[in-house]
Amino acid sequence: MSTDRSRADSPAGNLDAALAEALDRVAATEKLLVAMDFDGTLAPIVPKASDARPLPGSAAALDVLCRLPWTTVALVSGRDVDTLRGLAKPSQLIALIGSHGAEIWLGPHADPLTLTPEQEDLLASVRTSLAELSGRYPGTTLEHKPAAVVLHTREADDDVAAAAEAEAAELLEGMDGVFVTPGKRVIECAVVKSSKGEALQLLRQEVGATAVVYAGDDTTDETAFNRLLPDDVGIKVGDGFTAAGFRVGSPAEVQLLLERLQQARWNR
Ligand SMILES: [Mg+2]
Structure with missing residues (x-):
């Protein structure tokens, strides 16, 4: 929503009231899946992709969320799973969808991707x-x-x-x-047909999620937004067309929404 650099670059003050309300509602669901795109969503975009790191506040909120009962945190990214695993902390508790859905890692015993x-x-x-x-x-x-x-x-x-x-x-x-x-x-x-949306669907079934929170900034995230159900919460990060129900301006605002979600889930 915001293209104003000063706003985009600094932590925003408040979340949109409708989004805060939606997060409080979804936090009460029985089995929650929190699926987050990485670059441009958890981590600010940087010139060199290998330098990207999640904002510390977002990482801390995800860390708490993934330790709460009936709560699964997943990273959904165009990056490959090995790279994602290195960026995710603590990786053993986080499901990873890499390569735009071509790779799904649900734990150390999951099958690696094999090509014909x-x-x-x-x-x-x-x-x-x-x-x-x-x-x-x-x-x-x-x-x-x-x-x-x-x-x-x-x-x-x-x-x-x-x-x-x-x-x-x-x-x-x-x-x-x-x-x-x-x-x-x-x-x-x-060389494998996949999308974040298809992978999100699989993950939803795998964890038996009763509601999903998904945030992403890129065009590839639209395949995931298109798979969301009425009780889910989809958040587009930044400008551009989206099928998501909500929008925030920057990763700094993603941090705010994750902190809100984490507190609401903790207190439920
Ligand atoms: Mg992205």
Whole structure:
């Protein structure tokens, strides 16, 4: 909602009253699933993705939430599960959905993602093509995931980023079995079809959640918002179209809502 930098960058004073009321209501549910996108939601966006860290207040609120009975905390991200596990503390208590839903980690005994030989070959060919492309566009980088290659353009100049993204989109369009997910200054090229929404649905069933709180800032989070039910609470972070019922301006406001949710769940 807010594009005002001073407001976006500093902890906001108060939550919207309707959102606070919705959080208090959902906190009373029997089995609560709190599913949070990572970058741009828990962690402010930074130029270098590896430097991203959740705001300490948000991490502390999630830490309390995941220790409360009948309460599951999940990180739902485009990042791969191994990276997420390193960022989540305490990781053993948090369910992880990585690679936009292609990887779901529900504990140390969960099955790791496995690719068919055809998918392995396809992934190798996508890697080769994108490495060649990225080499021609300064500032672009590749991230390698178990089932995907991601082209990051955040550190490139705007015109270079736009050209690289356009060429990548054209290149990948013709590749059968490659699923392309564009994001903010990022293009994900996966060889497994998945979405955050499908993964959220699976997770909801797995934990038997009676209500879900989901927050996210990117276009890929819309697949999750679209799966929410009337008793759930969906929160879009930042500007842009959304199917979510609520909106906050920044990760600092996400911290406020998590603190509210944590207190309400604690006191129920
Ligand atoms: Mg995000």
